Ligand SMILES: NC(=O)c1ccc[n+]([C@@H]2O[C@H](COP(=O)([O-])OP(=O)(O)OC[C@H]3O[C@@H](n4cnc5c(N)ncnc54)[C@H](O)[C@@H]3O)[C@@H](O)[C@H]2O)c1
């Protein structure tokens with residue numbers, strides 16, 4: 318396999334680039350136009366951007382399924398079309414933590430410099446003036462600051478503002494009250510935050526709900542002479558309404574790091590307003606934050622390219638690293654069971670319903686099965702289509718194909734140290750090319766377990782077997798009689814096919830049995846035919862795992 322290619326479309330810290338280069342070909346091409354990006358992207362396995370690149374549906378379409386991961390070297394993913402990414406099975410990862418402090422510090426820098434007219438006074442002095450009376454500021458101590466969006470950045474801003482002696486309230490419909498209480502911040506309603514605050518600092522993401530949430534109506538609810546800081550996203554403010562509020566004195570000052578359109582027009586009334594302090598989206602731009610972000614995103618992208626499940630996935634379930642490592646062998650088991658089950662289905666017999674049954678000693682809340690369900694889906698769909706299925710698009714792809722996947726948990730009286738005792742797949746309303754795979758309830762049924770970290774097949778239909786799920790598998794149903802293992806073994810060894818495992822499960826001595834044989838190589842058709850010709854063998858199937 319050639320090394321993957323990573324297109325880095327915006328400036329990234331050296332430490333991140335070095336990590337990427339260890340594993341991939343890195344193409345640093347900055348300031349690409351949309352057309353240039355679309356032209357390049359079909360040659361790339363990963364794309365890394367900051368906030369300056371729009372990763373639109375057009376980009377995903379132009380990638381023609383090669384693009385596996387988009388890494389956003391920062392927090393905000395409003396410049397990436399997540400729906401299009403998901404539909405194309407492209408994972409989007411971000412670097413959510415490394416620039417938090419930088420953004421919070423920039424928020425505080427804007428707050429303090431705005432209150433004391435630092436930028437305006439500096440410009441005035443550089444223009445040769447000495448205007449001490451013009452630039453009298455306002456004090457922060459004892460004033461009320463409303464933090465709108467009490468997430469990572471918002472809570473760090475709150476913590477720092479408390480240190481400046483401010484009274485801090487916060488509004489965030491999703492923030493836990495105990496986190497606010499721990500910092501000494503009161504969570505209040507939107508309207509209360511608007512009407513009681515001297516300073517309002519914005520820290521929410523740009524979403525359809527927050528778009529232009531600060532508009533004529535909300536400025537109308539604010540205390541006259543309020544001061545606003547925005548280091549979140551320009552789009553949360555209706556910028557024309559803010560200019561009106563500044564002009565009529567409702568808003569005394571604003572300090573803005575972010576704009577609806579970046580860069581804003583040179584003659585933007587907002588940027589040029591005398592009561593507005595602006596910076597060109599510098600919140601994350603410290604040496605320390607950029608090195609941290611570069612490393613965070615490079616690790617996430619390399620991990621995703623290696624097929625590891627990302628802990629900072631934006632369009633896939635976020636699964637903590639410790640859960641990922643604990644579930645790793647079960648992830649393999651789930652995919653192999655799916656792969657195996659679909660190969661047992663007779664041609665022309667479309668699969669509609671799949672039930673996944675987990676037996677586990679864990680409390681349902683302690684077992685996150687989303688990855689396992691995604692991997693079963695991958696195992697079922699990939700062998701019968703050209704679609705690339707991963708954690709990102711598994712549910713979407715299943716739905717598109719009319720595949721209903723349900724899950725059931727059965728409590729197993731064992732150790733809760735082990736996340737899953739067994740995984741069973743039931744494929745309903747299908748015929749099987751290996752009749753013995755049909756269980757008493759009429760479904761194709763396979764079951765597996767993890768033993769010593771290795772996935773094993775433990776049940777086919779109603780037959781207990783025990784064979785590790787590696788390489789390829791031959792399943793034979795035979796009349797249980799001595800010498801069968803030797804006969805099949807001889808046929809395979811004649812063609813130099815190495816047998817890795819063998820297991821026989823029978824209903825009763827001398828009755829029917831299922832022989833499961835693990836083989837490293839794929840036997841030729843002629844060899845398989847010879848096995849089928851053994852009189853005691855009633856049916857057999859060759860399965861690729
Ligand atoms: N200027 C910069 O360079 C810079 C740097 C870092 C982050 N940011 C931006 O800052 C914002 C916050 O980043 P973060 O890392 O703290 O994200 P975060 O996800 O940790 O926090 C966002 C918070 O906003 C809350 N929220 C969502 N909808 C809300 C609403 N309608 N009203 C109030 N709160 C709402 C969420 O519950 C969450 O707690 C993002 O927009 C991010 O893109 C900008």
Ligand SMILES: O=C(O)[C@H](O)COP(=O)(O)O
Nearest residue numbers: 367368390391392393601
């Ligand atoms: O969302 C973010 O992380 C910040 O807005 C930083 O964006 P940037 O990487 O373009 O500086």
